[in-house]
Amino acid sequence: MKLIASSALALMCTSVAAFAMGEGTCAAGKTLSEGTLTIATGNPAYYPWVMNDAPESGEGFEAAVAYAIADKMGFSADQVTWVRTSFDEAIQPGAKNFDFNMQQYSITPEREEMVDFSLPYYVSSMAVLTTQSVVDAGAEATLDSLQGLKWGAVATTTALPILAEVVKPASDPLLYNDNADVNAAIMAGQIDAALYDLPTALYLSAVVVDGGTLLGQFPPEQSENPDKFGLLMEEGNPLRECVDAAITDLSESGALAAIEAEWLAEATGVPVIK
């Protein structure tokens, strides 16, 4: 029995070693330009995903994950170059100017038909951003109370389908181009609340929205289709298996959780919506 166990262990070790060695070469010839990994992020890239809009620093959750993935794939930090794209540029037909694109893309089956996603690197709660005056007016962290609010969301995010499926608001939500416009509408009192991923909502409530507060969160365990963030790639990109291997490796070793703890630690302590 002991023999079997130890030989199994040995087998595992060799396979892990082979795996690790294979990883260095996995990406060879599969990147846009040989020897560099081109990663795209948003313009601007937002806190806490990228600190100070400077992904090169490796500060911020996504920037840190990007460098960790690059490292696993055998690219050193100075072999990583950053480009900026909008959502639309990322899904346009034709050649892409990035190896993978990282800006909180939610993985959905519909999108999967047009582009490729890596394995998820983060599973997000959705959080309700509102203002103190709305809370004072009697809004509570219950679905009943939430249904009566006037909702807003960024049109290009998966907040909208989640809003429709989970909250089912009484009146149609208003939709906006980006976070800044949603915040303007909240501050103008045109909407009561907006749905964001939790880290973004935390940042907005603390820094951007005057009197902003988080009413509560929908934890991923509660949702049938939790919001999973993946790296976006051109469909059929051969690099995908290398990226997936790197992400698997990072999550199994606990490195991903450590990065999450470092940059997204505040996420606990927001009440759960019942």
Added chain:
Amino acid sequence: MTTSKVGNGAVSSRAKAPTRRELYEANVRRRATRIALISTISVGLAIFFLVPLAPGWEAVQRSFFNGRVFAATFPGLVEAFLLNVMIFAWSAPLIAVTGLAIALCRDTRAPALFPLRLFGMAYTDVFRGLPVVLVIYIIGFGVPGLGLPRPWNSPYIWGTLALVLVYSAYVAEVIRSGIDSIHHSQRSAAASLGLSDRDIMRFVVLPQAIRNVVPANMNLFIALQKDVALLSFIGPVEIFRQAGVYKSLYANFTPYVGAALIFLALTIPATRYADYLMNKQNRART
């Protein structure tokens, strides 16, 4: 007398048999039609067969002309388009009235009313000079931000106001050009008949001026129909925004093509109608 005889003779001979010149001209016309037809068909065929040969055609087709996505999103787009029609329907009359009022401000002639003229001038200068989107943002987010209670802070109200402000400036200028096109001898004639300034404007100048600028205003209203989509910047989910939502849901641009088709279904008939009015007016003038 002699000329009419010759004329009659020509008519009777034409009824019998076409002249050689007429035969020749008919031949030239047929040849021109034939060449136009062949050229159009070959250009059409070239586009139809050559474009799909481009290496990226399949990807473009999948992103822009995706039948499955089109079928899934088109009904939702049509529904959202009703909001565009509604916003257009209540904006257009407001724009017409405001535009007329501003045009009349600019046409006041009494010295005491000079401030009114100045206002009209400043209004048209400012609102024709600003991008529509900026006005929509400033009015749509700015005014409600002053602390108005619901429902008075609705984006529909303030967005509509923004459209009215911008478009009435254009309409005012068009109407003013119509007013200027009425020769001032008509005013003098009306004044000599004893009409007051007000009545001259109401019964003599405006009826002709407005009629003259109907085609130009039709163009503005076609443009307005498209600019209603800009209200989506401040919240309302009209067709353009709905298409954007579908775009990000399916990671596919086909919903925009669907939206474009719906827009065309309305704007092309409107443009044809404007052309028809313009031609009718030109015929009436000659």
